[in-house]
Every structure is written in C-alpha cells, then in structure tokens.
Amino acid sequence: MKNNEHADAVNAGAALEFCPMMSNYGAPSLTLVEGKGTEVWDSSGVRYLDFLCGLAVTSLGHSHPVVAEAICEQAHTLMHVSNLYNTLPGPEVAITLDRLLQTFPQPGEAGPAAGTTNTGRGGATDPMLSAKPSKQLGQVLFQNSGAEANEAAIKIARKYNGRGRHVVLSAMRSFHGRTLATLHATGQPEKHDTFQPLPEGFRHAAYNDVGAMEAALDPTVGAILVEAIQGEGGVNTPDPGYLRDLRALCDDRSLLLILDEIQTGIARTGAWFGFQHAGIMPDIVTMAKGLGNGMPIGAVWAKREVAQVLKPGDHGSTFAGQPLAAAAARAVLAVMEEMDAPAVARERGAELTAGLLALDGVESVRGAGLLLAAELSEDALRGRTGADVSAACAERGVLVNGVTKTSLRLAPPITVSSAEIEEAIRIIDAAIKAEA
Numbered sequence: 560m561k562n563n564e565h566a567d568a569v570n571a572g573a574a575l576e577f578c579p580m581m582s583n584y585g586a587p588s589l590t591l592v593e594g595k596g597t598e599v600w601d602s603s604g605v606r607y608l609d610f611l612c613g614l615a616v617t618s619l620g621h622s623h624p625v626v627a628e629a630i631c632e633q634a635h636t637l638m639h640v641s642n643l644y645n646t647l648p649g650p651e652v653a654i655t656l657d658r659l660l661q662t663f664p665q666p667g668e669a670g671p672a673a674g675t676t677n678t679g680r681g682g683a684t685d686p687m688l689s690a691k692p693s694k695q696l697g698q699v700l701f702q703n704s705g706a707e708a709n710e711a712a713i714k715i716a717r718k719y720n721g722r723g724r725h726v727v728l729s730a731m732r733s734f735h736g737r738t739l740a741t742l743h744a745t746g747q748p749e750k751h752d753t754f755q756p757l758p759e760g761f762r763h764a765a766y767n768d769v770g771a772m773e774a775a776l777d778p779t780v781g782a783i784l785v786e787a788i789q790g791e792g793g794v795n796t797p798d799p800g801y802l803r804d805l806r807a808l809c810d811d812r813s814l815l816l817i818l819d820e821i822q823t824g825i826a827r828t829g830a831w832f833g834f835q836h837a838g839i840m841p842d843i844v845t846m847a848k849g850l851g852n853g854m855p856i857g858a859v860w861a862k863r864e865v866a867q868v869l870k871p872g873d874h875g876s877t878f879a880g881q882p883l884a885a886a887a888a889r890a891v892l893a894v895m896e897e898m899d900a901p902a903v904a905r906e907r908g909a910e911l912t913a914g915l916l917a918l919d920g921v922e923s924v925r926g927a928g929l930l931l932a933a934e935l936s937e938d939a940l941r942g943r944t945g946a947d948v949s950a951a952c953a954e955r956g957v958l959v960n961g962v963t964k965t966s967l968r969l970a971p972p973i974t975v976s977s978a979e980i981e982e983a984i985r986i987i988d989a990a991i992k993a994e995a
C-alpha cells in the first residue's frame with residue numbers, strides 16, 4: 560500500500576508517554592487508511608467491505624471521483640469567506656433540497672421493509688404531494704453537523720412558538736446529538752446523568768405510540784421532534800401510520816412537527832427522506848450525515864412561514880454553508896439524482912434484506928432501503944452480544960455495528976454492488992457460525 564506514511568504517523572503515537580487523543584471513543588480496533596467505493600484498507604493493507612459507511616455518511620462510497628473532484632476544484636477556487644458574503648454552491652444546494660423534500664416515492668415503490676409495508680397515504684394519493692414539485696416550499700440554513708442542525712431547529716421552533724411554548728417533545732430511545740440541548744432531546748436518560756443540569760425545555764414519550772405523545776402534551780409544548788426510523792436507538796421502524804397520526808396530532812394542537820432526517824435522509828431509506836414513505840410533510844427537517852459523503856455539513860429546512868422568523872443576529876456559525884462543504888453537497892446530490900439513488904437503495908436494500916433473512920441465525924430484518932438491522936436469534940448469539948458478532952464480522956472483513964445487544968446494523972453505500980452484498984452475507988454467516 561502507498562500509505563506507509565499514515566501508518567508511521569499513527570505508530571508514532573506509541574512513542575508518546577500517553578495517547579495524543581482523548582479516550583471518549585474507546586480504543587479503536589482498526590486504523591483505516593484508504594477507501595474506494597465499498598472497500599476500505601487498514602494500515603496493514605487488509606481489505607474490508609464497509610457496510611456501515613461511517614454511520615450512514617459515505618452513501619456514494621469512499622473517494623467518489625465526482626465528489627473528490629468537486630472538493631478539489633472548489634478548494635482551488637474559493638474555500639471560505641464567512642457569511643457576510645453570498646457564495647455560489649450553497650443557494651444551489653438549498654434549492655435542490657427544497658425540491659427533493661417534495662419529491663415523494665411513487666405508488667408501488669416500496670416503503671419500509673421488514674414486516675412493515677407502506678400502506679399509509681402514499682405520495683400519489685395526496686394531490687398536493689404527488690404533483691410535480693413546482694414551487695419553493697421553504698428555506699434552508701446550513702450547519703456543520705447533525706447536532707448543530709437540531710440545535711438550529713430547536714431555536715427556530717422556540718422563536719416561532721414564543722416563550723412559554725418552548726418545550727420540545729421527543730421520543731424515548733431517540734438520538735438527536737451530543738450538544739447539551741440535543742443531548743437532552745435524546746431520549747436516553749442514561750446518557751444524561753453525567754452532564755446534568757441540561758438545558759430546560761425537553762420531555763420524552765414512547766416512540767411509535769401517538770397516544771403516549773398526546774398524553775405528554777401540555778400548553779408549554781410547542782414542537783414534536785422525531786426520527787423517521789430511530790437509527791442509533793436500534794433501527795426502530797415505526798408502524799406505517801405513525802408519522803401520519805403524529806402529523807394529524809400536530810395539526811390539531813398547532814404544534815410544529817420536526818423530522819430528524821440526519822441518518823434517514825438523502826436517499827438512505829429508499830426515498831429522498833424517510834418521512835416521504837408516510838406521505839406527510841413536516842414543518843422542519845434536519846439533515847447532515849449523507850449530505851456531504853464525508854464532508855462535514857448539516858442543514859435545517861423549514862417551511863417558509865416558520866423559516867422566516869429567523870432574523871439577522873438570531874443565529875450564526877463561522878463555517879456553516881461555506882463553499883467547500885456546499886460544493887461537496889452539490890456534487891453528492893447531482894450524482895444521486897443522476898443514478899436515482901432512492902430507487903437503487905430500494906433495490907439493493909431488498910437484496911440485502913433477502914440475503915440476511917436467508918441466514919439461519921437471523922430472526923428478522925427491520926429498517927428500510929439500506930438502513931437495516933438484522934435481529935440475531937439466541938442460537939446464533941450463543942451468549943455473545945451484537946458487538947461481539949460485529950467484531951467477528953470485522954475479523955473476517957465486513958464492517959457493521961452491534962446497534963443493540965442482539966442485532967447488527969447495516970448501512971452500506973448506495974453504490975454497493977450485488978456481488979459485494981453476496982460476499983458480505985457469506986462473511987456475516989461465517990461470523991454468526993464462528994466459535995464464540
């Protein structure tokens with residue numbers, strides 16, 4: 560491999576008194592130095608199939624030539640000038656995102672897999688949503704990450720709703736980020752304890768249970784924040800009617816419906832955005848991960864009436880929306896539109912789902928498109944955890960993650976080939992069968 564220099568730099572850490580990096584990620588098991596498409600190589604030249612994509616980030620695969628070229632060209636042209644000036648790629652990306660948010664899957668195009676079929680109000684049954692998007696519905700604010708996109712969404716909701724209606728209701732087992740406010744929005748109390756007190760104004764209720772959300776409402780609640788599928792929480796896929804019923808509840812009580820599409824957005828689930836399987840339109844949508852294919856960029860979209868509450872001075876970020884990151888996002892969206900990424904994610908997702916379901920140790924598969932979790936049987940686990948089986952997969956050359964104690968999360972690039980899916984299935988089978 561040509562990457563001995565990288566390996567040397569990492570190994571140089573061994574000469575230090577202690578590791579130069581803080582230890583909040585634990586001891587990394589691998590040092591990855593190069594990637595191409597679905598494949599990555601470690602510092603010893605060992606090849607892996609990346610079926611995790613940096614947690615649903617590199618959806619076009621590693622080192623995608625069009626994205627790499629766009630980044631290089633923009634780096635040679637204009638990387639950064641601050642938000643005191645307009646720049647070119649950002650507004651173009653905003654226009655494209657507004658259009659894609661209105662581009663729903665057509666009838667017959669599969670919704671979430673794994674026991675849940677999309678029997679809900681599809682895009683086509685609602686003339687407003689099935690009509691070819693022709694008008695601009697909302698506005699975009701760029702951020703640098705997912706958590707920041709959610710922070711911005713929370714601030715927009717607070718300003719829109721006014722003092723006294725500032726509470727955001729989110730779901731148990733959700734994940735919305737690691738900043739203090741988004742950590743509080745995250746419905747995992749065990750993550751809260753160490754960092755109390757957290758910012759006030761957050762409350763949680765069970766996921767996939769509109770009645771529980773309704774019961775948690777009082778006049779201080781101004782917005783409901785949910786994921787279309789809970790990613791970090793275990794690829795928890797709600798019933799087909801869930802988002803539709805939440806939309807109705809929000810309409811009824813004049814609440815803003817905020818969809819966190821940071822993991823499910825940008826074609827990952829077989830629609831441009833996860834909520835589109837349910838045929839609804841949220842008031843605010845946040846996105847990040849897949850938008851830059853590895854370039855850090857986040858965005859919050861809000862429908863016009865909501866977006867317009869933000870006035871100069873209300874919010875800002877030095878780097879957000881800078882031309883370098885926006886040029887990457889522009890290239891990502893262009894490539895994805897060209898290949899019809901949602902359709903490809905549905906096709907490859909169906910192949911991967913079928914392959915996993917054919918394995919002895921896999922009890923069920925949940926998720927949609929190429930955001931999937933394989934639930935392992937007790938026989939397959941034999942006392943191991945999902946993390947143990949994912950480590951056994953890595954040893955054999957496939958990167959996945961143990962998203963719960965009993966399941967593996969798979970999020971390969973949308974550009975994954977059928978042959979790579981078959982190879983990964985064989986390796987996962989061997990990892991399940993391996994001696995513990």
Ligand SMILES: *Cc1c(COP(=O)(O)O)cnc(C)c1O
Nearest residue numbers: 704705706734735736790821822
């Ligand atoms: C990853 C993720 C976030 C946080 O994004 P960061 O870029 O890590 O801040 C928020 N919400 C969801 C649903 C995510 O998957």
